[in-house]
Amino acid sequence: MDDTANPHTPSPEDQFPGQGETKNSSGLQYKQHPLYYFNDANLFLKARNSSFIYGVYKGLMEKFSATFEACFTLPQPAGIEEGSIFEKPILLPVDAAPLDALCSFIFHLGWKPHNHRTTDELLALGKISQLLQCPDALKFTIQALKFRTFDFNKARKLFYAFKFGVPNWGYSATAEILTSVNGVGSITGGFTIDMEIHKLLLEGESNLALQIQLLAREMPNLNNNATWSQCPQRDWCMKTLIRDWETVCPAIAQTRGGIRQVKILVKEKVENDHSFALMRRECREVLCERVSQVIENIETFVNRAAGERVKARIKRDYPSAHDDEGWAI
Numbered sequence: 049m050d051d052t053a054n055p056h057t058p059s060p061e062d063q064f065p066g067q068g069e070t071k072n073s074s075g076l077q078y079k080q081h082p083l084y085y086f087n088d089a090n091l092f093l094k095a096r097n098s099s100f101i102y103g104v105y106k107g108l109m110e111k112f113s114a115t116f117e118a119c120f121t122l123p124q125p126a127g128i129e130e131g132s133i134f135e136k137p138i139l140l141p142v143d144a145a146p147l148d149a150l151c152s153f154i155f156h157l158g159w160k161p162h163n164h165r166t167t168d169e170l171l172a173l174g175k176i177s178q179l180l181q182c183p184d185a186l187k188f189t190i191q192a193l194k195f196r197t198f199d200f201n202k203a204r205k206l207f208y209a210f211k212f213g214v215p216n217w218g219y220s221a222t223a224e225i226l227t228s229v230n231g232v233g234s235i236t237g238g239f240t241i242d243m244e245i246h247k248l249l250l251e252g253e254s255n256l257a258l259q260i261q262l263l264a265r266e267m268p269n270l271n272n273n274a275t276w277s278q279c280p281q282r283d284w285c286m287k288t289l290i291r292d293w294e295t296v297c298p299a300i301a302q303t304r305g306g307i308r309q310v311k312i313l314v315k316e317k318v319e320n321d322h323s324f325a326l327m328r329r330e331c332r333e334v335l336c337e338r339v340s341q342v343i344e345n346i347e348t349f350v351n352r353a354a355g356e357r358v359k360a361r362i363k364r365d366y367p368s369a370h371d372d373e374g375w376a377i
């Protein structure tokens with residue numbers, strides 16, 4: 049983000065008026081941006097990795113961006129004001145791609161509806177919106193990302209929940225991480241998660257592990273189920289359950305990779321272990337159904353508790369957080 053080392057940063061010599069060249073001090077030829085250059089422009093911008101000059105409007109940029117607004121109220125040094133002529137653009141510490149995305153938002157030129165933009169494009173727009181403090185563009189980004197569940201979830205979503213200040217993303221990403229096969233271990237490089245949040249996630253994960261142990265120890269009580277309690281061979285089914293649950297317990301206790309695995313494991317055992325075959329089919333179904341219900345309840349409870357804490361943490365850090373429609377909350 050530091051552009052002081054940029055060779056195109058104007059030197060004091062550049063400030064002498066009347067140098068009507070289209071070459072800057074490094075001899076690089078500036079060109080008008082093919083799309084975002086207006087003939088009556090009064091503000092000239094340049095991205096760090098392109099020689100295109102964006103010829104736009106000061107008043108408009110001020111309205112969209114609090115950063116520009118603050119910039120223009122600062123006293124300017126003597127000489128030609130930076131950004132006021134083509135030859136002396138403001139060098140923005142951003143790449144051309146996000147600047148194009150922001151210009152397309154502001155001018156609706158080269159406009160793409162959100163469903164024609166990739167998640168990366170949206171995130172780039174969000175980042176530049178945040179850097180240049182453009183609340184409307186950030187709102188558009190947050191709203192559009194709502195529909196990206198495929199490539200915007202878990203650790204990535206949690207990371208941006210903090211970056212853009214969206215507590216609800218933190219809530220849903222927590223559940224996505226805790227229910228994923230690798231759990232908190234699935235958070236890998238690239239997405240730095242705050243230590244405190246990492247701790248909250250690990251707590252959620254160990255709560256789930258604890259619940260799995262409790263579940264393994266306790267035989268499901270099916271007495272309140274009509275099919276089970278009115279079974280013509282109830283005693284036989286009960287005896288089978290008592291005996292066979294003993295064999296299921298250790299397997300449950302050793303389950304790794306998300307509590308949902310327990311559901312799969314029990315179903316597999318009950319359906320395929322020949323000892324369970326002594327239980328009536330309807331009663332076996334009741335057993336599987338009950339186990340999956342208990343697991344869903346545990347999952348919902350733990351995810352909700354961890355999610356709420358992550359959400360509260362984001363709200364605490366962000367006095368001006370957004371809801372998932374992008375509105376300030």
Ligand SMILES: [Zn+2]
Nearest residue numbers: 279285328331
């Ligand atoms: Zn039965």
